[in-house]
Amino acid sequence: MRTLNRRNLLKGSVAAACLTVPAVRAVGQTNSLSEIGKLFAPVPRAKIFTARDIVTLDPSQPSAEAIAVVGTRILAVGALSEVQEMLGDQPFDVDDSFADKVIVPGFISQHDHPVLAALSMSSEILSIEEWALPTGTVPAVKDKADFMKRLTAAVEARTTPGEPVVTWGYHPAFYGPLTRADLDGISTERPILVWGRSCHEMILNSAALTAGGVTQAAVEAFDAASQKQANLAEGHFWEQGLFAVLPHIASLVATPEQLRAGLELSRDFMHSKGITFGNEPGGILAKPVQDGVNAVFSSPDMPFRWSFMVDAKSMVASYADDGEVIARSEALQSWYYGMTSLAPRQAKLFSDGAIYSQLMQVRAPYLDDHHGEWMMEKELFERAFRVYWDAGYQLHIHVNGDAGLDRVLETLETNMRRNPRFDHRTVIVHFAVSAFDQVERIKALGAIVSGNPYYVTALADQYSEVGLGAERADSMVRLGDLSRAGVRWSLHSDMPMAPADPLFLMWCAVNRVTTSGRVAAPEQAVSAEDALRGVTIEAAYSLQMEEEIGSLVRGKRANMTILAENPLEVDPMAIREIEVWGTVMEGRVLPVRSSDRAAATQQDASAGPREAVSPNGAPAFDKAALEHALKVTHAHHL
Template structure:
């Protein structure tokens, strides 16, 4: 069957039995534009969108000038003349809204965290990078003194006399240590909570400790490991120590109002970046929190759909019976509705620690000889992998270090030999530190990669001096080697670990430019087309949605991102500056910065219930992003 006949058949099939008789379908297969058009009189009204250029990412037809849409699906892609001929007498309009713009497949956010983004983006952001939000740009912190000055100003401007001030983004590897005494110098009466850039540590002033009852006696009651990962005198709590203090500080970090405002901000931010579909691996396991998210994200006026992936670590921890693990996982689908849903037979597991806290497990020692952490003990990880593997699930695994990658690949190989599966698409998520020698093994085992190229831009310079050393830091996220090996790969932001900005991710992967302006690991750069595919069709492929979204092709959802310029044509250094006009989401035209959307969170008002809700929200947000310790 020729490409034209194949596309005609797909188009004709969309019209269904009420529109085409068996004889009509036979005529469609002939590929005659006139005959197909004559059959369309009973078809629903279509819209033909034209543009300066349409980038389809379909190899047989990489560009077009018109795309016909009906019922939220694509009917035809081609020239305006051909598209009009195909529709024939079918009612249709020609929409020239995008005549001066470029249409590309709708951007896919393969891996982001709405709750964590909501809490951090609604705080006082003082971070290592600029954050360009719908409310304006928050500039990066220059150095520690800049941080102290800006935090002091934020505290002085805060409402009331005792309302807590929460800031997020401080990174000790960039600015040095931070102590309780330094925060007390800013205020001894107003609680100050500094949430580290890794989201795995807090720095608290004395007013915070007093407000939440974190006395020396309470600290002494922590587990031995929590005390080891805390410094009461300095007000610094990390990893296990941080989890020990969460029940005390939860209501200061989060509230129903902050969560709602943050979710709305995150929604508008991602829409402004051209996202038409998103996913959170490690979906929420606290029903009240999910209800709060649904109040915003399930709304019919949401500008994109969002899927949630179950957290397999928590599920295997709750249920000793293997069959019950699967049964309870599948029950979670009932938690979603409207514009949210659960991924079909997909699950997230954790290998080693977070890159921002430099706790990934590495084969060669860190420069200061500290050690990484495992997110799941080996026996728990292997049990979880086996359970979901045997149930036919696609497994997405948070893995950051090359030793962590060894554990994942060993487990994958064991299960492939024990219970062979075709097209399992096990996803290696983040893919920070790896060895060139591991790439061929990834290929042989049929795994795929979802990389975060922002690690190079944001961290390579500093991590070359602190922790990893220059060679490992520059070779982070080795997508060039992965691409040359023919391994499918996609890009993700892990928002707020990187901005949920697909064009920026493309820029990072293509240029690998660090904060100092140098190119880190030039051999690991990829082409612009590869990177564009990484936030569209390859991201869809990693979620087993390649038949639904990711390219502009007949039969797929009409999800488009509308740009001011073609990222394939502009200078590579200008990709991050390409403007996003808005999106088309299943046929709905949605300009960026469109009508304000409001949703109310129906959350418990009684103080004890509210406290429990916020503890669950904060615990969830932290664990799904990087895994509990």
């Protein structure tokens, strides 16, 4: 240890105690340090965790064999003998239950969507990728015939009359078109709702249309733009048409019970993947829905904390007065408590359309000449940027295309020239299609990136053929160029856009292997260590949390992910297979396997009773929950 020795510890504790203890006069009357010591409460007991290897991501001490924890924080890191010596006469226990495991800094989920994840995960998942959930593994759908067969089985398994079947994950680019007639072939009695993998479209059977009262007259009551994105004959609703049909079908998709069950499943899924802190960038703006999320996520027995970010797009659209935009943003803090919080002075903005529906704005035209979309009108985007920038906010900006990125960088440069700021850490979020010349500009402007490397894995093959062409598709999420230019970057899943599984994200970024098994743009692959940084310390940095979490350093929160193997040492193709034993979150040991958990929770009496969901009227809740879920997928909704 470079800086931590007993003398420093002692000096620090005496100084801190003198500042906080009210009996200053008593201190003045004592003669020696040991007498001062007797005035204070005894030093708390430390716990020393040992492991086969500890990856700290602390450059001054990259690996260690022991970590001492006091309460929720790390006291010391180093060799076991060093750590013991540093503790001196402070009482401690040694916990060697990780003796054959590897400890890495607790994984951080930089960007996931709990409500959307809850609704999609609690449905019948039939998707383009496998989902390994705590309730069982759902294999990827092979083709349309496989989809139809499995959906039929799911429908036939239901016994409650009229209970709808909602499925999520269908992707027409992979399986071809799907229509109301296809679904009526499965059942004309039971409502079936097929929610697309992009979350931007739904296909309903006749029973679902009837249950929701979606008649010809109802569709004719949509505004003109929504009618253009609705096809009643085929049961197909997308983009604005989906928002228009939402009030009719929300109660089939998003009841408080579904949300709660889905949140609990998402919570257990994320914990099973080693997550110790998470963030939702698209903050919820319906209080009943946030209350429903808090009922699960604010609970003291949550295995991770979760922060929410102000949805700047909605705020500027709602308030004409700039001062009110900020005041209303700050006021949202009161919505959170316990294990949830509002990310202080951080807000989310949107540039162009979504990747899964190929609506990003690109410089050179799409191969099939379709057009991308802007998520915000230019004037509104520029106003939002200026208002939050001037209030000292850090902006996280959703952007997927290179033309979308040009708009972001233009606006950032304008604001830097107008009102220069130090360490603004503007985050380029997703970073799907970009051009090489933009990397230097990102660096020069002081922006950072949070990329989704799963785009390459899931989409590079398809998009090489459809829309983008091989060069743009393969070089999506060019992390290698960022590293070479010295731009800081982190990784995110955007669950359910990708599984919230940091080891899987690492695997995607390190290998860039596509669905067909080839490697897309190998020069954009990154090292395992950089990828690990992307799901830990760099994710913390992007959330202004780097002094609290993200690496194993004295004074930070004791957040660790416990793995069976060292992800920096295994074959890179094996990273995704590494078993997650569980986590330590702020000193609490949280095993994933239920047998291990039973043993650990017996010692953990801190879990309080859970608050009931308070939906304040179910129909409004259903509608608000589904509306929020669609908004965070960036469905087109001007």
